[in-house]
Amino acid sequence: MLRDDRAVVEADGHSILLLRVGGELHALANACPHEGNPLVEGEVLGDVLECAYHGWRFDLATGSCLLGTRPARRYEAELRGEEIRIRLDD
Ligand code: FES
DSSP, X not given: OOBTTEEEEEETTEEXXXXXXXXXXXEEESBOTTTXXXXXXXXXXXXXXXXXXXXXXXXXXXXXXXXSSSOOOEEEEEEETTEEEEEOOO
16 A cells, blocks of 8 residues: 555566655656666655656656656556556556
């Protein structure tokens, strides 16, 4: 479950960061596209996640890179009652 509104789950070889921000659930690969450090250590700034290591910034809704050069991988995820469903394919 989500503790402190963030959690990392492992599924089928994917390490996925779940963040709940303003009632919205976001799921991003937990590895920063810059050097692979864990995005779970980042800071949420409104609708943006800032990596704790070198400050790259990502739009939580799309994974697009706002500061840096490569986007974060984003997964479709939804909360259904007590269950979180994440789409892994693409
Ligand atoms: S590892 Fe995330 S900005 Fe460098």
